[in-house]
Amino acid sequence: MFSPYRCQICGETYLGSDAPDRCPYCGAHGRWMMGAAEWVKTGKVEMSEQSYEDCMKAIQLEVGNAAFYKCAQKNAQTQVTQAIFKRLQKQEAEHAELLAEMAGVEEPDLPDEDCAGNDDAQNLADAHDREQRAIQFYLQVADRAPEKRVQEVFRALADIESEHLKISNIYR
Incomplete structure (x- = not known):
């Protein structure tokens, strides 16, 4: 069964039976891939x-x-x-x-x-x-x-x- 996974670095969505070992969009390590329900949108960051x-x-x-x-x-x-x-x-x-x-x-x-x-x-x-x-x-x-x-x-x-x-x- 396919599930949506989202990259916590770039925010892109991957559909698959398992999270990939790297984000197919930005290349981030698989530890940044999470189920879409757990993903947190960060958007603009207040920064120095x-x-x-x-x-x-x-x-x-x-x-x-x-x-x-x-x-x-x-x-x-x-x-x-x-x-x-x-x-x-x-x-x-x-x-x-x-x-x-x-x-x-x-x-x-x-x-x-x-x-x-x-x-x-x-x-x-x-x-x-x-x-x-x-x-x-x-x-x-x-x-x-x-x-x-x-x-x-x-x-x-x-x-x-x-x-x-x-x-x-x-x-x-």
Whole structure:
């Protein structure tokens, strides 16, 4: 029997007989997936000026990464790398949407972002660098944020970006 599960990080709904090991939308660890009846909507978060600035910077980082992955997907050399770049683009866009909701701002459109054209190896190397920067920044934000929700979201994002980093290492 199918049941609705919701991700406590991004809020998206998954229908299945069991909760997935990772959110299929944002990539959060399965511990964040819960029965829809237990899910708690968080929405906009009241946050310190520093947390708000960090959130705004993170939105730009995620939007830029989503645009990069969109370019890499469009120019991918194989179906495998195309599929990877497509999923990463969607997850990064989901992160930008989550962060914009937390900050109470409109999600920006994807900018034009360059990639290494049809050079999958270089795009994966660039992805690696982007993910490392994101992980470092998100862990810093989580450590300095006074708000519990900001801490948990940025720690979850750092975990997700660590998974992206593993993917970029495996396929390059």
